[in-house]
Amino acid sequence: MSDAPVRAARRGGGGAARRAARTAVSVETEKFITRNIPHYEVLTEEALDLIEANAETVLAEIGVNFVDNPDALDRWRAAGADVQGERVRIPRGMARKLCATAPSKFTQVARNPDRNVEIGGDSLVLAPVYGPPFVRDAAGGRRYATMADFEKFVKLGYMSKWLHHSGGTVCEPTDVPVNKRHLDMLLAHMIYSDKPFMGAVTEPSRAQDSVEMCEILFGKDFVQDNTVMTSLININSPMTFDNVMMGALEAFAQNNQASIISPFIVGGAMAPVSVAGTLTQVLAEVLAGVAYSQLVRPGAPVIFGAFVSSIDMNSGAPTFGTPEASHITYGAGQLARRLGLPYRSAGSFCGSKLPDAQAAYETANSLQTGLLAGVNFMLHACGWLEGGLVASFEKFVMDADQLGTLHHFARGVDTSQAGLALDAIEEVGPGGHYLGCTHTQANFETAFWRSNLLDYKTYETWYEEGARDTQALAAARVQKLLDTYQQPSIDPDVEARLRAYVAEKKASMPDAFT
């Protein structure tokens, strides 16, 4: 490949001081996004009415299953639903009415109050990938994730300027027994980061452990009065609520902790092979799940979730960043706003095996859609690879950098006198240039979003530095962030009590690996 420069460089610029400022590593975290822009709405009022009416029909006539959960069936029966076996049929309007006690907006408190996030309204909170059993990096390839990988991701998240939330199971630490890994994961979020985090949902008892660890970190009364965890409760679509996830939801709701109630849908497999049909089912499932949370504790904070991909009918693989997924993301946002609930959707979704162009096209499609769709909580906002099987170190920092574009876009357009810049146009006039004019000098440093990762160099410099692609630039950034990571301070007594709690819990159980 003949990549040597064959033409003069474009104009360079920038002194040593600016270069130093650019290469310094900052642990500054931007505040969660507050949108100053309109939403994009793909559905008409008439279409929304149809979907809402059909969702009520689904709940009233088909119903949903609450599996292995007699308490849940009792709660539904007491509320006036028609319960036959495990099938719960909810009269028209009842679920929506129950949802009304859920807050439209809530604050999740972090141990560093500067990192508190508001979830709902015009806000957008960004959290990293959740759940992959594998990790990948350029040096080591694809391999099962370990607790050491998990800790690295928590550190990268802590150092990511545009990431507001430390997330939950950023990857599955497969070297720790299944029944104990939640303890190590929570400890890592609490110690290595000061951003808000998620609780464990894989058993109701692990949700309870999460609450108890938060009581050590924040204080027992504080946890009852404040939401300090937002956890991920998936619905087994279609229309099935299993006792593990519902048990975790019950534990969190009873303790005033937030849950994302989220259909998990590969369209064509777990929902109809159409956008409006999928939206109908998503709405029915969320209505049932949120209504149930309010039966457990009226006022419990919850989020309208929609995890949606579509299926490739040739291979059976889930696909991401597709136009149908975007339609659903926009439509579900409209439905969530009509319900008055915070909304979770979108993310750094892609099906690619590598952090290559496919990964980036698909991810960018989803991130942009999430911003304009009015998403309030974006899980998986960085690091997702291979349909969620893999957490990629390089893609984590690549996506985290792109999240900066969402912050800048959400600011909207400045139409103050300074923004309109008529004086600059007058100063420069026909045939001039704006590089040195007064308005440019006053505004250039903050005017445009600038990547901290992507290549903006001249061809010649880029070539001399090794003709690196984005993955190579990202690998260098991962290393730099980990090399310069410094743990945020924590009360040593609190840390000791957390460690003691984890040690004691782990010693109290035999290891389980399934």
Added chain:
Amino acid sequence: MSDAPVRAARRGGGGAARRAARTAVSVETEKFITRNIPHYEVLTEEALDLIEANAETVLAEIGVNFVDNPDALDRWRAAGADVQGERVRIPRGMARKLCATAPSKFTQVARNPDRNVEIGGDSLVLAPVYGPPFVRDAAGGRRYATMADFEKFVKLGYMSKWLHHSGGTVCEPTDVPVNKRHLDMLLAHMIYSDKPFMGAVTEPSRAQDSVEMCEILFGKDFVQDNTVMTSLININSPMTFDNVMMGALEAFAQNNQASIISPFIVGGAMAPVSVAGTLTQVLAEVLAGVAYSQLVRPGAPVIFGAFVSSIDMNSGAPTFGTPEASHITYGAGQLARRLGLPYRSAGSFCGSKLPDAQAAYETANSLQTGLLAGVNFMLHACGWLEGGLVASFEKFVMDADQLGTLHHFARGVDTSQAGLALDAIEEVGPGGHYLGCTHTQANFETAFWRSNLLDYKTYETWYEEGARDTQALAAARVQKLLDTYQQPSIDPDVEARLRAYVAEKKASMPDAFT
């Protein structure tokens, strides 16, 4: 790198027949996009009013320069503008009034009438990259473009399902003299494709040559009555209209041929370092340019153009796919609709040197924005690399594949009974799956957009096939398309006359390389 599979494959599927259907090469071209979706509008009415008022101030008080063009100055003087030297000051309201004779929508005819495109209204026409002096592919690296490269791009464009237009200077054939290459380029568009194309703008005489070649291809009278070319007229921002571009515009307008009148702006250099300031200048420039086209010939078809990138204030490089560029693309779309003109903006823009993740993030950001901004003609919709210095073979087919997502998104959401799919939800019920249900069987083949390029395979299959990234998959697709290319039929007499015209013209001039 340890990439060997470590886990069971996901479910496979698909028989030999489906595989054969998938691997066959089709030259089907989808009709231009007709939007069935709303626009995204980032500016309020009040902000639009302010920008429009300021643009009138720019025209009336600062004015624009028409350089080395006494005829243009005469036309402006006769229309009532204030002309001093080469500076033209246009009284408030006059430019907008002159623009009113430009059509809000026009048809560009192709030699294959199935390929005619409508430009304006709800339509979106996609055309390839324009202008790069270099080409790149994985095998040969970066090098000066030649006529052989140009012909390959025209063939790839012809075979791209989602590309409606053959474009213009897809790359600069630097091995042909500057004063003759337009003849070879036009001949290639006319012979190797049957999609619509663009004319030459680098000298007024070359615009005239373009008209004469179209007269051979379509017939002399036909060309006077129909628009058969849409050409790119750049404004030298800020506010300068040079005689070369204006001469080409005059030639096209006098012959009823369409021009994109397009400020060429790197924000911070050729326009203020702010979104609203840049929009003000873009609007003033387009108003002056379109008004001038209507002075030349009332009713001449024109397009409101906005080519916008922002500058990286550290390196001086233009940057792409940024939030500020998106703001401008959305805002300019609103301004164009208020003027009642077709709108050109967005494209496969990126600054990356390689068709890697950076290229794809930036490109996806711009393509999505162009769709929702109401762009009617998207030049550079595929193949752009390295800030427009390079036309990439691999990126051409990568982007062209992504253009399929725009088509599917633009269809909007089907809320017919079939789309709502309530029967499917009833058929499947809680805990079932939709893979074999009646609704899925009836709809799965057309329900979801499917890439013809990206990797949807299982990890194991992908690994066994060489663990290829997107660039490698694209390189294989480029080769396959070129290997299977077949020239569309053309009247041999017309082809002979075109070749004779080109040979005669080339023989009539000495070579010029600058």
